[in-house]
Amino acid sequence: MSPKKKSPTIYDVAELSGVSISTISRVLNSPDKVNSDTHKSVMKAIDQLGFVPRAEARARARQNTDRIGVLTPFFTAPSFVQRFRGVASALSKANYELVIYPVDSMERLRGYISSIPLMKNIDGLIIMSLSINEQDAQRLTNNGMETILIEYQYPQLNSIVIDDEHGGQLAAEYLIGKGHKTFAFLGDIEPPEKFAIHPVKSRLMGFTKTLQAAGLALPEAHIRSAPYTQEESRQAAYEILSLPTPPTAIFAASDVQALSIIKVARELAIKIPDDLAVIGFDDIDMAEQLDLTTIRQHLDESGKLAAEILLSRIADPSRPPQHVNLPLNLIERQTA
Amino acid sequence: MSPKKKSPTIYDVAELSGVSISTISRVLNSPDKVNSDTHKSVMKAIDQLGFVPRAEARARARQNTDRIGVLTPFFTAPSFVQRFRGVASALSKANYELVIYPVDSMERLRGYISSIPLMKNIDGLIIMSLSINEQDAQRLTNNGMETILIEYQYPQLNSIVIDDEHGGQLAAEYLIGKGHKTFAFLGDIEPPEKFAIHPVKSRLMGFTKTLQAAGLALPEAHIRSAPYTQEESRQAAYEILSLPTPPTAIFAASDVQALSIIKVARELAIKIPDDLAVIGFDDIDMAEQLDLTTIRQHLDESGKLAAEILLSRIADPSRPPQHVNLPLNLIERQTA
DNA sequence: TTTTTTTCTGAAAGCACTTTCAGTTTAGCA
C-alpha cells in the first residue's frame, strides 16, 4: 500500500522467515543447497517483502558486476549499430548488463580508458572501432581489465579484425572482372580526429594494389577522402562524377558512403550500374534493401563473437588472448 | 613496473601515507576538513599508488550512482538508434553512464521493470517505445525510480509523445492534395508481441479519418499489417502492389517499411512517384539520402529531451511530471 | 542401534568505503 520508506534488505527477509541471512543468500544464489521447506518459506518472505538484492552490495561482496562496457564512437553509424546488436544479443543471453560509453573526442576516450579499469564497475570492456595507443593498452592489461578490440589489434588484448586489405582486393577484382577501366575510391581516409576509423586506408591499399597488379591506375584525383557525413560524402561524390572523364566504377569504404554516391549519380542522371558501378563495404541491413553490391563483413557476428570471447575470458582469465580474423565476402547485387 | 594484480585500495593509501583510512576518505570527500600537510602527503600517496576509489563502494555509501538506464526494444531499428543518439549526447555532456537493457520479450520487460527499481543501481530510467501497464507504472513510482516514457504516456510519469494521429492526417492531406484517389497503408499494426509499437494504430486512424472526411475510402485489402522485418514488409508490399487495382499512394508507418515498398515497386517496374507515391514516417537519417518523402518526428531531439527532462527531475524530484508533445511535420522529397 | 556420511544451516569474516563519535592537538584569548 504505502510506499515503503526503505526497501527491504536481506536482514528483513531473514528476520521474517526466521533463518539467518546466509540462508537467504543461499536461496538466491544456490537454491539447490537449501532444504526445500526452508526454500519455500524464504521465498514466501521474499515475495511478501518484495525483496530484491541490491546490485551494488552484491557486486562488492562478489567482486564482479555482471556488467560489461562498450566503448564506441559516438556517431551512431549503421555499422556500429549492427555490431552493437550482436553484442547485445550475446550479452543479454548471458544476463549481463550493457554499459555504453559513447566517445565523441580523443579526450573522452582517454578519460574513459584511464578511469574505467580503476572504477572496476564493469567486468569486461569491448572497444569498438576505436584506436587506442600502447599506453592505453598497457593500462588496461595492468589493471586487469578484460578487454576486446574490434577492428584494431594489440597483442596483449583480445581482438576481432577483418582483412581490410583483402576487402579492397575483392572489390577491385570484381570490378576488373566486370571490365571496368577507370576507377575511383571514396572513404574516410584522414579522419578529422585520430580516434576514428583507420582500416579504411587498408581497404584503399588493397584496392589500388590489385588495380596496379592488373595494370590499371587509380589517379590521385579519383581518390577522395570524405568524412563520414552525408553532406561531405555527397560533395566528394559530386566532384568525382563531374570530372571531365569520370570513372566508371567507384569503391566506397562504407555502404553509407556508397549510398551517397548513388544519390548523387541519380541526381546527375547517371545510370547505375550501366554508366557507373558502385560497390560498398559493410553490408549493412539497408544494403539489401537498396540492392547495393558490397563487401560483407559480418557485423552482427563480429559483435556477438566479441562478447562471447570476452565472456569466456572473464570466466577463465588464464586463457591466452584471442585474435580472430573474420572473413569477408563480396555480395553481388544491382549496383555493380 | 610489474603489473599490479590488484588495484590499490584505500587501505594501501592509508598504510603508505601513515594515516587512517578515514583520513583518506576525507581527503577525497571533504578536503577542507583535513590539514593541508596531511592532505598533501595523502595526495602524494594516492598519486604514487594510482589509487581510484572503486565506484561501487563509493556509490553505495553515497546515494547516487550517476548512471541512467535505457529500456529499449531489442531490434535496433534506425529510429531507435537515432533516439538513442539524442539520449547519449545529452547524457555524456552531464557525465552520466548509460546502461542499456535490450528488451526482446514480454518477460524480459517484466523482469527488468520489476528488478531495476529495486536494485537501485541507476538514478533514472528512460523507456523507449515500450508499452508498460498500470502495475508497472505504479511500481516505478512507488519505488521512487525517476522514469520517462517515450512514445507512451502515464500520468504519474514523465513522457514524450508525438501526435501520431496527426501524423496520419498529414500524410493523408498531402496525398489528397496531390490528387490521389486510391490509397494503401502498411504498418506494424498488430505486433507479434505486445511490447512492440502501438502508435502505429493511431497513425492509421488519422490517415483513414482524413481520407474519409474527404470522401475517400481505404479498403480493407489496402491496409496491411506487417511486422517490422524486411522480408514481411516486402511481402506485404508485393501483395498490395499486385492487386488488380493497386493504389496510387501508400503511407507506411515507418521509413524502413516505406523503403521496402520502394524496393518492391522498383522490382515491379512501378515508377515512383509517377505511378506510385510513397510516404514514410520517422525521417530517419537514411530518408534524406534516399529522397524519401516522410513525416518527420524529431528522433534525436526526442531522445535528447527525454534525457534532459529526466536529469532535471533527478536534480529536483519535487517537480511535477512533464508531458511533452513533440511536433510533427511533413518533409517533401522525391517519393510522393 | 551405532557409526559414517551427507545435507543444512548459522556465525562470522570479508568487501571497500563513508560517517559518527570521541579523543588529541593546536590555536585563541584572557
Added chain:
DNA sequence: TGCTAAACTGAAAGTGCTTTCAGAAAAAAA
C-alpha cells in the same frame, strides 16, 4: 600561563551481500 574553542584525526560502526567454516541434524550404512 591557564583555559576554552576550534581543528584534526583514528577507531569503530555501519552498508547489504557472499562465502568459508564448522557444528548440528538427518540420512545412509553397518
